[in-house]
Amino acid sequence: MLFLRQCINMAExxxxxxxxxxxxxxxxxxxxxxxLGELTQVGLPVPQGFCVTAQVYxxxxxxxxxxxxxxxxxxxxxxxxxxxxxxxxxxxRDIMTRSPMPQDIKEELRDAYRRLCxxxxxxxxxxxxxxxxxEDLPEASFAGQQETYLDIQGENELIKAVxxxxxxxxxxxxxxxxxxxGFDHNKVGLSAVIQKMINSEVAGVMFTTDPTGQKRQxxxxxxxxxxxxxxxxxITPDTYIIxxxxxxxxxxxxxxxEDMITRSNITIxxxxxxxxxDKQQAQKLMDGKIKELSKMGNFIEKHYGHPQDIEWxxxxxxxxxxxxxxxxxxxxxxxESAEIKEGEIIAEGLPSSPGVKKGxxxxxxxMKDLSKVQKGDILVTTMTNPDMVPAMxxxxxxxxxxxxxxxxxxxxxxxxxxxxxxxxGSITKVVKDNDEITVxxxxxxxxxxxxxxxxxxxxxxxxxxxxxxxxxxxTKLYLNLAxxxxxxxxxxxxxxxxxxxxxxxxxxxxxxxxxxKLIEEGRQQEFVDKLAEGVGKIAEAFAPRPxxxxxxDFKTDEYHDLPGGEKYEEKEENPMMGWxxxxxxxxxxxxPAFLLEVEAIKKIREKHKNLWVMLPFxxxxxxxxxxxxxxxxxxxxxxxxxxxxxxxxxxxxxxLAEEFAKYCDGFSIGSNDLTQMTxxxxxxxxxxxxxxxxDERNAAVxxxxxxxxxxxxxxxITVSICGQAPSNYPDFCKFLVKEGITSISVNPDAVAKTRRxxxxxxxxxxxxxxxxxGTLKREKQDEPQKTEEEPKKQEEETPxxxxxxxxxxxxxxxxxxxEPKPWETPKKEESTEDTPxxxxxxxxxxxxxxxxxxxxxxxGEEKQTxxxxxxEETDEIKKPEIEEKPPEKPKEEKxxxxxxxF
Numbered sequence: 001m002l003f004l005r006q007c008i009n010m011a012e013x014x015x016x017x018x019x020x021x022x023x024x025x026x027x028x029x030x031x032x033x034x035x036l037g038e039l040t041q042v043g044l045p046v047p048q049g050f051c052v053t054a055q056v057y058x059x060x061x062x063x064x065x066x067x068x069x070x071x072x073x074x075x076x077x078x079x080x081x082x083x084x085x086x087x088x089x090x091x092x093r094d095i096m097t098r099s100p101m102p103q104d105i106k107e108e109l110r111d112a113y114r115r116l117c118x119x120x121x122x123x124x125x126x127x128x129x130x131x132x133x134x135e136d137l138p139e140a141s142f143a144g145q146q147e148t149y150l151d152i153q154g155e156n157e158l159i160k161a162v163x164x165x166x167x168x169x170x171x172x173x174x175x176x177x178x179x180x181x182g183f184d185h186n187k188v189g190l191s192a193v194i195q196k197m198i199n200s201e202v203a204g205v206m207f208t209t210d211p212t213g214q215k216r217q218x219x220x221x222x223x224x225x226x227x228x229x230x231x232x233x234x235i236t237p238d239t240y241i242i243x244x245x246x247x248x249x250x251x252x253x254x255x256x257x258e259d260m261i262t263r264s265n266i267t268i269x270x271x272x273x274x275x276x277x278d279k280q281q282a283q284k285l286m287d288g289k290i291k292e293l294s295k296m297g298n299f300i301e302k303h304y305g306h307p308q309d310i311e312w313x314x315x316x317x318x319x320x321x322x323x324x325x326x327x328x329x330x331x332x333x334x335x336e337s338a339e340i341k342e343g344e345i346i347a348e349g350l351p352s353s354p355g356v357k358k359g360x361x362x363x364x365x366x367m368k369d370l371s372k373v374q375k376g377d378i379l380v381t382t383m384t385n386p387d388m389v390p391a392m393x394x395x396x397x398x399x400x401x402x403x404x405x406x407x408x409x410x411x412x413x414x415x416x417x418x419x420x421x422x423x424x425g426s427i428t429k430v431v432k433d434n435d436e437i438t439v440x441x442x443x444x445x446x447x448x449x450x451x452x453x454x455x456x457x458x459x460x461x462x463x464x465x466x467x468x469x470x471x472x473x474x475t476k477l478y479l480n481l482a483x484x485x486x487x488x489x490x491x492x493x494x495x496x497x498x499x500x501x502x503x504x505x506x507x508x509x510x511x512x513x514x515x516x517k518l519i520e521e522g523r524q525q526e527f528v529d530k531l532a533e534g535v536g537k538i539a540e541a542f543a544p545r546p547x548x549x550x551x552x553d554f555k556t557d558e559y560h561d562l563p564g565g566e567k568y569e570e571k572e573e574n575p576m577m578g579w580x581x582x583x584x585x586x587x588x589x590x591x592p593a594f595l596l597e598v599e600a601i602k603k604i605r606e607k608h609k610n611l612w613v614m615l616p617f618x619x620x621x622x623x624x625x626x627x628x629x630x631x632x633x634x635x636x637x638x639x640x641x642x643x644x645x646x647x648x649x650x651x652x653x654x655x656l657a658e659e660f661a662k663y664c665d666g667f668s669i670g671s672n673d674l675t676q677m678t679x680x681x682x683x684x685x686x687x688x689x690x691x692x693x694x695d696e697r698n699a700a701v702x703x704x705x706x707x708x709x710x711x712x713x714x715x716x717i718t719v720s721i722c723g724q725a726p727s728n729y730p731d732f733c734k735f736l737v738k739e740g741i742t743s744i745s746v747n748p749d750a751v752a753k754t755r756r757x758x759x760x761x762x763x764x765x766x767x768x769x770x771x772x773x774g775t776l777k778r779e780k781q782d783e784p785q786k787t788e789e790e791p792k793k794q795e796e797e798t799p800x801x802x803x804x805x806x807x808x809x810x811x812x813x814x815x816x817x818x819e820p821k822p823w824e825t826p827k828k829e830e831s832t833e834d835t836p837x838x839x840x841x842x843x844x845x846x847x848x849x850x851x852x853x854x855x856x857x858x859x860g861e862e863k864q865t866x867x868x869x870x871x872e873e874t875d876e877i878k879k880p881e882i883e884e885k886p887p888e889k890p891k892e893e894k895x896x897x898x899x900x901x902f
Contacts, residue, residue: 225260499745581617657711
């Protein structure tokens with residue numbers, strides 16, 4: 001009952017400890033916080049801590065009036081103007097750091113910090129990390145968007161650091177990223193992660209799969225001191241390559257390290273210290289720890305089901321996991337160019353993002369140099385940082401002096417598909433601005449001048465190596481895509497076209513103003529041209545494959561937030577079920593704007609006949625007829641090379657599927673809205689989500705989907721699906737194939753996985769029998785007809801279930817119970833004791849004493865040391881020992897008394 005109550009209240013929590021969180025809690029704790037909770041729950045050595053939830057951030061900007069001020073500053077901002085972007089970012093962060101934190105939030109934060117100090121037995125140093133609620137997306141996740149503050153100690157310093165974290169949501173690179181991805185700034189929150197700081201002797205990053213394409217090897221990079229030096233690229237770390245199956249260390253690249261980042265004993269935060277001469281060129285991480293870390297990495301990857309990017313640290317011989325996230329930068333290029341045989345090599349480094357490019361050098365030493373970078377330049381620098389992302393996106397290739405395979409430059413370059421070489425050592429001293437060079441990032445070499453590569457560059461963003469072996473399927477596989485600039489990146493993926501292109505993302509990214517405002521100002525053609533330009537990029541990249549564009553489906557609150565939108569949009573209590581979709585197209589208040597969309601479609605189709613159109617949120621048959629007539633009257637008619645689809649996403653579409661199918665050429669099932677409307681569950685509700693009520697696999701939702709598929713088949717039209725369910729749940733994908741769906745549309749990261757699941761589902765279907773007319777019968781192939789005798793025969797042939805004793809004897813679980821570490825062997829069975837032992841009176845007194853300390857102490861004074869010493873002397877709480885073995889049982893009992901969820 002206690003657990004249920006905690007789950008229900010989770011969405012409203014202001015402070016959430018790692019032990020309370022799981023990977024499902026991104027909306028509460030952001031990507032970092034949710035993953036730290038997940039890792040803690042599976043028994044990995046994660047330094048303990050808590051999250052100040054995103055709800056507190058939203059509360060802060062609303063109560064201080066910051067929300068409207070930020071919106072005003074961001075209106076009409078051109079993020080490609082580097083100078084203006086930096087100025088706006090500074091203004092926003094200044095007003096945020098000057099706005100005081102409300103007193104009640106301060107007190108909750110102080111209380112949580114005191115409790116952490118009590119748990120650790122001292123006034124603990126913490127890392128304050130930013131964890132955004134829209135970070136770490138599979139298809140795009142620029143590293144280091146927000147700030148992290150290390151070695152923070154004391155309540156007042158912690159409050160300052162949390163406020164700085166909130167402000168870092170508006171760094172130039174974070175604003176740039178959200179604009180390019182089409183995210184609403186007002187809807188992205190930030191959770192501050194407060195974690196016990198590990199003052200590491202050695203730290204670094206591990207990739208559980210080689211991001212450049214070698215799937216069966218692990219890469220570990222290590223450096224002295226805090227891992228910040230490795231992540232940021234301030235040093236060139238040691239690089240170890242490990243066989244994923246045998247844990248054999250295949251290679252070691254030992255780099256010289258002259259100084260390290262470590263805790264400052266003088267001021268708050270960190271400092272840089274020199275490394276003794278005799279250690280500078282030594283191996284940083286010993287072989288035993290390399291293998292132990294590799295085993296942990298494999299365990300974490302298997303747990304998540306996806307390759308992981310893991311930060312780790314070692315203090316006094318003990319290994320800690322500080323963070324884990326999905327690798328979003330696995331190689332998506334198939335670069336087949338041979339190594340260049342002729343030419344003068346002027347620099348060599350690590351090939352971190354493959355490809356070959358020629359161009360003129362642009363050296364960037366500090367931030368004022370960013371404005372020099374022009375499209376097609378070779379960006380040369382000592383190291384990149386997150387603020388360089390806008391300039392990096394213009395570069396043809398990137399070459400750095402420092403950094404490793406897991407540094408910022410490497411990760412972001414791979415994500416953007418830009419060839420990159422890191423760790424060259426002295427490139428800025430070898431070249432100068434405007435020098436012509438050739439960058440072979442496939443082999444890690446820089447050549448003087450423009451060198452003949454001997455063949456065309458294979459920089460075709462083709463396919464991950466595994467794509468080459470994908471099975472063929474009868475069910476088509478489409479791609480969901482919203483950002484025009486990503487079309488070239490994904491155009492060679494093994495897909496049959498674009499199954500969902502959301503027009504509203506083009507509007508927010510390219511147009512950025514309410515269409516009725518443009519009409520009022522006489523700028524109608526601007527809307528038509530920009531929409532046509534954005535969609536045209538995608539249609540051209542994927543031709544001749546079809547591109548299905550869903551027409552605008554803004555809700556009133558979303559339209560209201562567009563510049564000029566407040567004049568044309570009234571406040572609705574429930575925008576999700578309000579004036580949206582097709583109901584706008586024929587209403588006099590929006591019809592002129594819809595005609596601009598129609599004109600843009602006509603303009604696109606003059607060049608790109610592969611563009612099809614999909615209507616969203618079609619409530620009635622009559623509504624469908626009205627919109628079809630508007631399109632037809634303006635020259636966009638069904639038939640020939642043009643198709644008109646309907647987004648099947650509300651119960652009326654399912655109940656009258658066969659009727660709707662008479663007036664369109666295809667359905668695309670929107671499983672998110674269909675689930676919401678069928679179950680009466682707001683898909684944005686954190687609370688209902690935590691309770692498990694939003695589930696596309698619910699029998700009622702599956703019944704509705706089945707009705708849509710069958711209605712489409714009866715009228716002979718195509719039927720697709722574009723929600724997340726097929727890629728999230730393989731069983732759901734198999735259900736769709738068995739129902740006879742025509743196609744499935746997924747995000748780029750799910751292409752290979754979904755294609756294999758579809759093939760498996762198709763294979764499981766019995767071969768259809770030929771009918772009298774030579775066509776194939778698919779009816780009831782999942783359940784062949786049985787005779788009356790068959791059940792008996794089947795019963796006789798089915799072996800009896802073995803007795804429980806026999807099962808236990810066969811499985812012999814006892815053999816695997818000796819190893820205590822979850823990453824070494826399967827997890828131990830939990831104790832069968834149902835009821836905890838009654839606490840002893842002495843233990844009750846300890847709990848009371850700890851609670852008294854947590855609620856009343858003001859750390860940072862001399863009293864702290866005296867009080868802690870008294871408690872330690874009476875054995876009421878001990879400073880935790882740092883050792884290899886797991887914590888002793890008494891330690892766990894103390895935790896349980898402090899917090900019911902431990």
